[in-house]
Amino acid sequence: MQLYNTLSAKERAALLENAGEDRLTLSFYQYANIGNPELFRNHLFVAWDSLNVLGRIYVAHEGINAQLSVPAKQFAEFKDFLDGIYFLKDVRLNIAIEHDLKSFLKLKVKVRNKIVADGLNDATFDVRNKGVHVDAEAFNALIEDPDTVLVDMRNHYESEIGHFKGAVTPDVDTFRDSLDIIEEDLKDHKEDKKLVMYCTGGIRCEKASAYYKHKGFKNVFQLEGGIIEYARQVEHKGLENKFIGKNFVFDHRRGERISDDVISNCHQCGEPCDTHVNCANEACHLLFIQCESCASKMDTCCSIECQEIIKLPVEEQKKLRSGLHNSNKIFKKGRSEKLKFKR
Structure with a gap:
């Protein structure tokens, strides 16, 4: 039985666009004692794959942490499935304020030591x-x-x-x-x-x-x-909103606007901006804030060096990043010295 994705993100994006169906972006978590996380993981994958659910889900002995994209017409069936699991019955679902067909492009259900990396004993x-x-x-x-x-x-x-x-x-x-x-x-x-x-x-x-x-x-x-x-x-x-700016989210949207305030700036030119992007150079993939003007000027890259790399043939790009360890840039999330106006 297939327990993994067979379509690429690009292929899935095309299918979602062609389907033209509304989808809901949501998340939930629950701490619970899961005796066999691997078995539970497989159970989730089979059920949700059949419902065309996409997302990123972590399962551990201590519980589940899920961020999902669910077809709107399948939501009732999805909810019935959750309610059929004793520790997920009536679990609070955090429904996104803004929805996007492509908030997630694959279904990834992973077994982890913890559902949040907290470093605690x-x-x-x-x-x-x-x-x-x-x-x-x-x-x-x-x-x-x-x-x-x-x-x-x-x-x-x-x-x-x-x-x-x-x-x-x-x-x-x-x-x-x-x-x-x-x-x-x-x-x-x-x-x-x-x-x-x-x-x-x-x-x-x-x-x-x-x-x-x-x-x-x-x-x-x-x-x-x-x-x-x-x-x-x-x-x-109708309460007073005391949150200013955007709420960062961990999917392809990268943010939901909660208020009209823009409290951050483009990391390259310093103009007011709160749009996160990933550097187009796959060997870098740095997460940073970039305005439309800089995105156009820099081809959505964080630096001139990365901009030069993405202009090379794809095979040459693969050779350049083969064996290199760039995770120090990827996980620094806007800490690169190449960004003049970083926080």
Whole structure:
């Protein structure tokens, strides 16, 4: 039985365009005890492939973390399938504000050690002892309290294009980097301040809130459903939107606009811009912010060197990147010295 993709991203994109069917972009996560992640992974792949579901899903002994694109006409069947799994029945689905036919181009279900790379030893603290979950209305009230410290649990390239007003935005490349930095910065306020956290969809705060309670923080809160659910509740309930800019998302859209504010700048010319791109040179693939003018001038490349490389024949490009290790650029997410106006 086929348990992997056979179509390339390009072939899948063409099929999606030709089909002309509406699709929903959504995400969900659930911590649960999964005895055989590999077997569960195969079960998911077979079921979702038959429904033409696309996305990136991580399965581990500790649970599941899923970001998906689902055909709108198959949504009821997809939901019935989830409800048939005891620990996923009525799981909260974070439905995207903006949908895109090509938010995902393949179905990738992978078994991992953890569903979020947090670097924590879960055996050393009670991961079930989480912070208080709050909805958008309670969150708005909390962050107006002068005794509240609001912390963005995302990475620098996420908060750069959008964040809540007054939030602490750690200048980190990974989630695990932020945990100790935040604890150190707030070590004198474990009892007298309310620690309020948020992230994209809530999953990073689930583990972080339990970790900080273990570390002695007395008043820990987390935004239920993250920025995605917050934006939905703000619109539905007519609440004040305290998020400025875009919410970075981990699919081909790279961002959802939550407010009209543009709070970042093009990394090449410095003009206001909040559009993330990946360098067109596949040996680089650096994620950075680039305006339309620079994209046209630089052929969507991060540097003149990369621009020269993409003009070479494809086979020559393959030879140049063969054996080279460029991941130090790929995973630095906008840290390249070639970017004059990086954060």
